[in-house]
Amino acid sequence: MDQRRADTSINPVSLYGEFTVTGCRKARCAVSLTEKDLIVQRILLAPVGRNKVVLSLKDCVGCRAYREDDNADPAAHLAVYFYPLKRRWMSSGLSRQRAEHCFRLASLQDPCANLEEAEKWARAVRERSTRQQYLRDGVSLSLLSRPSRMMLLVNPQSGKGQALTLYNNHIQRMLNEAGVTHTVVITERQNHARELVKETDLSQWDALVIMSGDGLLFEVINGLLERPDWEEAIRTPLGILPSGSGNALAASIHHYSGVPPVFSEELLVSCGFLLCQRLVARMDLVSIHVASSPRLFSFLSLAWGFVADVDIESEKYRHVGAARFTIGTLVRLASLHVYKGKLAYLPATEDYSIEEGLENNKTLHCNNQVSSLASASRPSRDSPCQNTFHNSCHSNNSLKAQRTESTPSRSATKALAGPSDSLLLPLDQPLPSDWVVVQEEDFVLMLAMYQSHLAEDLLAAPGATLDDGFIHLIYVRAGISRAALLKLFLAMEKGAHLATNCQHLVHTKVRALRLEPHSPKGIITVDGEVVEYGPVQAEVHRGLARLITG
Incomplete structure (x- = not known):
């Protein structure tokens, strides 16, 4: 030859x-x-x-x-x-x-x-x-690690309950073709994945991949940050393969790749392809504080009002997949509520630089190239006489911006792992003078986004990127008609809602926020999961996590 x-x-x-x-x-x-x-x-x-x-x-x-x-x-x-x-x-x-x-x-x-x-x-x-x-x-672009040993966490109940079928039809073959050694772990209950990643020996894995909706990744991220070695653990590259009904992060990753939008199984194939590219990027996480529970870490969104209500009330339509949100939106529009509360935020100023945003996480970033080099230098498993792939499926039960006028929130740092919150005061203390307080107390919704998509077909924050260091705060004041609100959500399918010039819609980039609901009843969600209803505040931690994006 x-x-x-x-x-x-x-x-x-x-x-x-x-x-x-x-x-x-x-x-x-x-x-x-x-x-x-x-x-x-x-x-x-x-x-x-x-x-x-x-x-x-x-x-x-x-x-x-x-x-x-x-x-x-x-x-x-x-x-x-x-x-x-x-x-x-x-x-x-x-x-x-x-x-x-x-x-x-x-x-x-x-x-x-x-x-x-x-x-x-x-x-x-x-x-x-x-x-x-x-x-x-x-x-x-940069020197990035090449994961080859992946723990694939599968929630068989996610979405329409077809995760294992989708794995067998698409993902297993794709990972094998890419030479990716992977072990499938089937989750059996809520918080199974969270418990697993808190205890597992992460040195066995180059990446943790979630095949589910967004809820399972929420468990994994919080499990990693609850470990004593959280600084190292949160650098573990994470992957997402959509098989749920929301699939917002998967849709965001696909969007960031610059190709036209796709849905359902086509989105799964796209994310599988990007996973096989094995490129790792930094991803922002947001710490969330509520009144009486330990803080949580969020990768996607914080919602109150209309959006949170639709998310939770549409659970009964989970069997129809992503269409559940469309149905839920129409049902909630028929009985539109107004929510009373106080909203405040710390604006993201123009001089907010990359270096400033990454300062609090510099310890995490210093070792990234070292771990990347170590992964890249791992000997190849290929040999002239043998080309094998390992794939086992089992269920496993054991498995810089320091502000002098602000001190870290005691509710966040007391006996908890994870980075400190330098921008937040305790919830029972007054806000710093440089925060903006929204005078309007009647809202239809408040949505804080840190990725582009709220669902497969909802481009809620078209300007967001994985690690821009911003919370994209969107809220709608009371007084908007049902028709105008529906028009906003229809425009959101293309990411055009921010250009509609709706007088009730406000969008701004912030670094931290506080919400104090005054209505006696309501729903607050973090990454689609219900949290304690009451005062809540959040701060973005730029580039804290790692995500396989292609």
Whole structure:
């Protein structure tokens, strides 16, 4: 098998070979590997240009070399797995769709020699594919870890109760194709995942991946931050595979990747593809204080009023999946409530810099490159004579901004792990003078967002990013009509609600907030989970967690 260099210096060919197609030995093709693409062209008596297929390595999740069980056949095989964006059937939209390309190498009589050649190709494809993930417009983003041993926490009851079926139909094969060793742990009850990650030996895992809705990730994050070694534990890369009814973080990650929106199983495939890219980014977390319970850490949202009511009241429609929120919205609109309370916040000023926002977490960040290098230097599990994947499924029960006028909240720091809150005073103390107090006391809703999406089809904070260091505060004053509120939520599907010029809608970026409900009854949710009703306050911790984003 010969190697040839292309005439061009832009994207030279590094490997060239002529193979047959696995399953059809009469179909011969010429395969060229460049830095960016795998180019396949059928070899015909009269070559035709349309027989040439260019496969972008940015869409490649894995490649493997293997031999069949037939000892009489000396051939080796090369399988390359892609998930390119393609037009959906009967739709103008795009979604990632699996494409497998298999080639047969039999140019040599020696079976081991054929396998070694196939392994050389597999390594080259994987190396170039990995480099493509690290590059954007030709510039290297950063040195990031490559998780390969994942604990996959699956909630079989999430959404429509199809998580295990979705795993079997999509995720298991995808992770295997990407060479990801993973162990499935099925959660059995509420807080099972929280208890598990508090006790587990995290050194066994390069990542913790949640296949559920947003509630299971809420458990995992709080479990990690309750550990004595929380500073190290919270650096564990987290992944999300949507199988719930909300799937807000999954929709946000997909949105950040810059591709058109997708839903349901197509969103799952997209997030699975991004997971296989194994790129890790920092993610903001927000500490939440209520009156009498320990503080919580939130990755998505804090809601009061209309949004919280819809979220909880629509639980009865969980069997319809993401449509539960549409149904819940219409039901609540029919009996629109007004909620009395006091809202205050610390604005995010223009001079709020990256360095300032990251100062409180500098200890966490100092060791990130060290752990990344350690992960990157781990020996490969691939060998010329063996390519195995481990996948076991079991249930496991054991398993800078310091402000001189403000002191950390005692309710937050007393006997609790996690970072201190430098912007918050205890809930029973007056607010600092630089906070803004909203004079309007009648609200329809208050929503604090730190990711872009509130649900698969609700782009609530279109300007949010994973680690911008902001809480995107949105509230709607009383007086809005049902029709106008419905119009806002319909516009939110496209992220256009902030541009509607609705006089009752307010959006601002803040670093901390306090809400004091005056209505005797109501619902407050954190990441979709009900918390104690009463005074609540929050502070953002920039880049505290790590998320696999692609």
